[in-house]
Amino acid sequence: MTGLGAYPKESWSGSAAVREAVARWLRLVAADAELAPYLVGVDRARLAGHLALTLTVALGGPAGDIARPAAGAWRGLGLTEAQHRRVVDYLAGVLWALDVPAGSVTAARRAFSDEAGS
Helix, strand or coil: CCCHHHCCHHHHCCHHHHHHHHHHHHHHHHHCCCCHHHHCCCCHHHHHHHHHHHHHHHCCCCCCCCCCCCCCCCHHHCCCHHHHHHHHHHHHHHHHHCCCCHHHHHHHHHHHHHHHCC
């Protein structure tokens, strides 16, 4: 995949595109020496699924069976506010690299920033 920007708007929230974005995002978080310990023992497949649902909704896709899109995928890990902001910054970087339009990047940042109440 060369970037989400190459996809029509309806596909930005398509499952394959979102899964790719979430996989890249989680790799960045796992590679961060300060954040990686928070993922020890975490069911990453389950976390990725929740993140993908939230990201799908943030990008304008259907909510599916998710009742609360930003119900705290990261909150339960005990991150500080600064660490949570860094996690959201990683998401924004991934989305920019995938050529997601600015408005969609902003919506995604907002959805995940709202998790922490920031």
